[in-house]
Amino acid sequence: MALSPAPTGRSRLPAVDRVLAWPALADLIAVHGRTGVLDAVRAELAAWRASDRAPDDPALCDGIVLRLRAAAQPRLRRVFNLTGTVLHTNLGRAPLPPQALEAISDVGAGACNLEYDLAGGRRGDRDDAVAGLLQRLTGAEAATVVNNTAAALLLALAALARRREVIVSRGELIEIGGSFRLPDIMREAGCRLREVGTTNRTHLRDHAEAIGERSAMLLKVHASNYRIEGFSAAAAEADLATLARQHGLPFVIDLGSGALVDLAAYGLPHEPTAAQALASGADLVLFSGDKLLGGPQAGIVVGRADLVARLKKHPLKRALRCDKLTLAALEAVLRLYADPDRLAAQLPALRLLARPAVQIEALARRLAPLLATWLGATAQVDVVPVRSQIGSGALPVEHLPSHALRLTPAGPKRGSGRALEALAARLRALPVPVIGRIADASVLLDLRCLEDEAGFAAQFAAGASA
Ligand SMILES: *Cc1c(COP(=O)(O)O)cnc(C)c1O
Numbered sequence: 380m381a382l383s384p385a386p387t388g389r390s391r392l393p394a395v396d397r398v399l400a401w402p403a404l405a406d407l408i409a410v411h412g413r414t415g416v417l418d419a420v421r422a423e424l425a426a427w428r429a430s431d432r433a434p435d436d437p438a439l440c441d442g443i444v445l446r447l448r449a450a451a452q453p454r455l456r457r458v459f460n461l462t463g464t465v466l467h468t469n470l471g472r473a474p475l476p477p478q479a480l481e482a483i484s485d486v487g488a489g490a491c492n493l494e495y496d497l498a499g500g501r502r503g504d505r506d507d508a509v510a511g512l513l514q515r516l517t518g519a520e521a522a523t524v525v526n527n528t529a530a531a532l533l534l535a536l537a538a539l540a541r542r543r544e545v546i547v548s549r550g551e552l553i554e555i556g557g558s559f560r561l562p563d564i565m566r567e568a569g570c571r572l573r574e575v576g577t578t579n580r581t582h583l584r585d586h587a588e589a590i591g592e593r594s595a596m597l598l599k600v601h602a603s604n605y606r607i608e609g610f611s612a613a614a615a616e617a618d619l620a621t622l623a624r625q626h627g628l629p630f631v632i633d634l635g636s637g638a639l640v641d642l643a644a645y646g647l648p649h650e651p652t653a654a655q656a657l658a659s660g661a662d663l664v665l666f667s668g669d670k671l672l673g674g675p676q677a678g679i680v681v682g683r684a685d686l687v688a689r690l691k692k693h694p695l696k697r698a699l700r701c702d703k704l705t706l707a708a709l710e711a712v713l714r715l716y717a718d719p720d721r722l723a724a725q726l727p728a729l730r731l732l733a734r735p736a737v738q739i740e741a742l743a744r745r746l747a748p749l750l751a752t753w754l755g756a757t758a759q760v761d762v763v764p765v766r767s768q769i770g771s772g773a774l775p776v777e778h779l780p781s782h783a784l785r786l787t788p789a790g791p792k793r794g795s796g797r798a799l800e801a802l803a804a805r806l807r808a809l810p811v812p813v814i815g816r817i818a819d820a821s822v823l824l825d826l827r828c829l830e831d832e833a834g835f836a837a838q839f840a841a842g843a844s845a
Contacts, residue, residue: 391434392427395420403440411447419446458812459835463781463825465731466636466770470814472669472676474727474828476715479674479708486707493703506691508706512713516639517653517664519681523691524668524709525699529559531665531678532633536568536596538693539629539686543595544573548581548614550607551600561600570595579607583614583622590626597623599661601635601651620660629662629686636771637666637679639716645723645733647769647779653681662686668705670771673728674712675705731828732769732779740764740782742826746836750784753839758802759787767827784824786815794820809838 398404398420408416423442427434460470475483486493496503504510506523513522525531536545545565552574554560565572571593575585586597597619614622616632623630638650650671656664663686668677678699680690690696701709715725723729743762751760763785766778788798799817806813806822811834815824829835 392424393434393436393439395424398424398439398443401436401440404443407444407447411451415447415450416443419443419450422446456812458814459831460828461783461813461815461824461826463765463767463783463816463823463827464770465767465779465828466670466728468771472771473673474731475675475708476673476712476725476727478715478725479711482707482711483704487704491703491707493706505700505703505706508710509713512710512716513679513681516713516716517657517681519653519657519664521684521687522679522681523687523696524680524701524706525678525696526701526705527669527676528633528635528665528667528678529564530699531680532564533568534690534693534695534699535631535663535665535680536565536570537695538690539631540595541569542571544571544589544591544593545596545598546573546575546586546589546594547598547600548576548585549574549578550576550581550611550613551598551602553600553602579610580612581614582612583618586614586619587622590622590628594626594628597628597630598633599631600633601637616656616659616661620662623662624660629683630660631663631665632656632661634664634666636670636769637664638671640719640722642671642732644719645729647732653679657682667771668709668712671728671769672712673726675708677701677705677709727830731830734781734827736764736780736782739826742829742832743782743784746826746832746839747784749836749839750786754786756789758789761785761787763823765823765825767825779827781825781827783815783826786822786824787820811835811838813838 395417399408399417404416404420411419420443423439423446426442427439458470460467462470466472492503493508494503494505495501496507509524510522513519513524525534547561552561552572562572573589573594575581575589599616599619620630634651634653634656636650637656638652639654641649641652643649653664653666661682663680663682666672666679668674668679672679680687712726715722718725723733740762747760747762754760761784763783765781765783767781768778786802787793788802790798792798799820799822802822803815803817806815806824813824813835815822817823
């Protein structure tokens, strides 16, 4: 058929009703529903009309199929995190163990005893699913859980320090990415920030001199995503705890990542645990569920029973509470901690962090030829040593030895930003998108977090790529 110029071409496009009656569309309607197919038909016809292409029924039909396929793809999808940052906030932080996924599906599919005491046959407390486990694992008197640690801090400030002063070292007035800035959270909670000391050095006497009539709390915030080195000083937690006690003030530590076990036992750098923070004298300790703990997003609060009770009674607790899926997953993850010997095998976050570099290198050597074939002449592949990061603010300076596939674009423009971005975009366009990082004129795929080797390889197997 010859190309016909508009408006003749447009007028020859079939009507919506005629297209819907095509036999090929009957199957699509059975799968996607009539409304979805109708939307796709309308959109495809509109695109043809706008493009002045000559009507071509088979091509039109293909276009409709592609639109339906794209529309059926969930917006939130699994990806391969090969960035080298294990707990990557943009990629959903900790991967969950199968025990947590089973608990989510079990509890999510129907009714559960979320706020129901099965023994007594009366109303229960949703925190009960995890409070006992958290108390056992940290030595705390009491525990409660909210949506995330930013929420936990907001709640603790609002419940314990509204309209009063919270004393914090200037070295800890941090921003943790996004819009989480400590001074902003303080303001939103209705507290007055009382900064003490300097950015690099704050002494116990700085905290002591700031205590007065209006003081409500001493707060210590883990510096998370940066570290002050060299000429620096901070008051010891035990000393701050004693000072707080002398003045009848609560001492609260926002640990951020907050490990539940000593990571050194798994060959990782040491990170303070929630139990240690409590043992040093903190009245409340806050930490995240989806950072080093390796569970779902949650903000965990452990500590003194009277203070936890005040948090639980505050109206914000209702607004910030966790849902049953989170609590089910968190309980399942906390149960794994009861068996420290098998923890590294059972908890994906810890397993990935503790993964030996030699194992990652062997994986890289197995996969390199496959990638080389897939890329053909467009890029060169080699295996290089790299350093992974823990991520999410944990141990920002410590790095874990790892290995990556280094993909270096070939051709005259090989080092250009455009060539690198084109290569990265090709990897992101795979059925399960592959997310690497760009460094040194290459795309690096750090294989530390690649456990589904077969699924990954299948995407690059001969004939699998578009
Ligand atoms: C990560 C972090 C937070 C925020 O935790 P979320 O669970 O992401 O809300 C708060 N404080 C510190 C010190 C952190 O490292």
